[in-house]
Amino acid sequence: MAELNILTINSGSSSLKASLFLANGERKNYRYEHIDDNRAKNHAAAFDALLREIKIDLPASETLIVGHRFVHGGEIADAARIIDADERARLESIIHLAPLHIPGNLLGVYLCNTHLAEQFNIVQIACFDTAFHATLPEIAYRLPIPQSFKLRRYGFHGLNYAHITQQLPKLLGSITQGRVVIAHLGSGASLCLLDNLQSVDTSMGYTPAGGIPMGTRSGDMDPGVMLELSKRFDTKELTTLIYHQMGLLALSDGEASEMSALTESQTKNARFAVEYFARQARATIGAYAAKAGGIDALVFTGGIGEHSALVRKLICEPLEFLGFKLDEDANQTNETILNLAESKPVLIVPADEEAEIARLCVAVLTDSANA
Numbered sequence: 504m505a506e507l508n509i510l511t512i513n514s515g516s517s518s519l520k521a522s523l524f525l526a527n528g529e530r531k532n533y534r535y536e537h538i539d540d541n542r543a544k545n546h547a548a549a550f551d552a553l554l555r556e557i558k559i560d561l562p563a564s565e566t567l568i569v570g571h572r573f574v575h576g577g578e579i580a581d582a583a584r585i586i587d588a589d590e591r592a593r594l595e596s597i598i599h600l601a602p603l604h605i606p607g608n609l610l611g612v613y614l615c616n617t618h619l620a621e622q623f624n625i626v627q628i629a630c631f632d633t634a635f636h637a638t639l640p641e642i643a644y645r646l647p648i649p650q651s652f653k654l655r656r657y658g659f660h661g662l663n664y665a666h667i668t669q670q671l672p673k674l675l676g677s678i679t680q681g682r683v684v685i686a687h688l689g690s691g692a693s694l695c696l697l698d699n700l701q702s703v704d705t706s707m708g709y710t711p712a713g714g715i716p717m718g719t720r721s722g723d724m725d726p727g728v729m730l731e732l733s734k735r736f737d738t739k740e741l742t743t744l745i746y747h748q749m750g751l752l753a754l755s756d757g758e759a760s761e762m763s764a765l766t767e768s769q770t771k772n773a774r775f776a777v778e779y780f781a782r783q784a785r786a787t788i789g790a791y792a793a794k795a796g797g798i799d800a801l802v803f804t805g806g807i808g809e810h811s812a813l814v815r816k817l818i819c820e821p822l823e824f825l826g827f828k829l830d831e832d833a834n835q836t837n838e839t840i841l842n843l844a845e846s847k848p849v850l851i852v853p854a855d856e857e858a859e860i861a862r863l864c865v866a867v868l869t870d871s872a873n874a
Contacts, residue, residue, distance in 0.1 A: 576631030635661025689805035721749035781817035
């Protein structure tokens with residue numbers, strides 16, 4: 504299995520990222536930004552560009568394993584599954600659980616079949632963000648609604664959380680056995696509370712629209728607000744509003760949805776959006792401290808978490824009462840270790856969902872071969 508050529512495809516809410524892991528150990532990365540303005544058209548264009556590059560970078564007639572990030576796996580706990588006809592039908596049946604993401608994920612499967620199959624012997628595998636949170640206890644995944652509705656908290660960003668748990672033992676040693684909070688902050692944002700490297704709470708809920716505010720998603724809100732909005736908009740309009748017109752974009756009064764633009768801006772609206780985002784993120788960290796009886800380490804990841812010193816400062820400074828103190832110089836230069844010597848650990852661990860997808864592809868194929 505170590506000699507496989509693996510293409511990983513990570514189709515997010517605002518970009519398409521991919522990596523080609525060659526059998527010789529080489530890795531090639533690809534990235535296509537801003538595919539959310541006209542999602543169907545721009546996703547297809549991004550995939551077309553990617554698949555053209557793959558045909559150049561990988562010799563013909565090779566076997567190619569294609570691992571796709573799927574934001575939602577539904578009720579299953581499997582971390583990955585080979586995409587056969589039955590699995591594809593199942594994935595199509597759960598589009599409503601992540602309507603911003605799953606259509607793009609499925610588009611990638613379709614385009615790989617149509618663009619790559621004539622040149623490569625391909626096997627496609629779905630890798631699920633929700634699977635990492637299968638360890639959530641009932642008290643974390645239950646919602647305060649009748650169980651007969653069959654709605655629950657799923658949690659997301661699991662592929663990156665899983666990748667980070669692979670890195671933490673060498674960075675934190677025995678601390679990893681304790682209570683660690685990972686803040687995955689990007690255009691989509693969530694936080695996860697780990698206990699002994701297992702997910703025991705997470706901020707996103709039934710869909711990736713919940714939790715803290717994001718680039719264009721509001722996060723959690725008073726249900727009464729949603730009831731009022733449902734009187735003003737039909738379902739299609741409300742879905743567009745929830746996924747594309749809220750969050751940082753709304754908080755900045757339409758100035759920008761990207762944190763990098765907001766932190767560079769000098770406007771009052773931009774500053775308000777940044778401070779609001781940081782306040783909600785640190786409130787979640789404080790809530791986890793209350794639930795778990797303390798926190799032993801804090802990890803930042805994702806585009807904002809890795810690159811915005813201002814956001815990390817706004818999050819961490821009010822958390823000194825929990826034992827977290829940033830080294831200002833280390834924070835400004837985005838070092839791996841951000842904390843002062845007397846502080847509990849505060850780290851940056853770069854997101855790498857592609858590496859986790861490749862690992863899962865090898866694992867599921869090995870299990871299939873041994874079955």
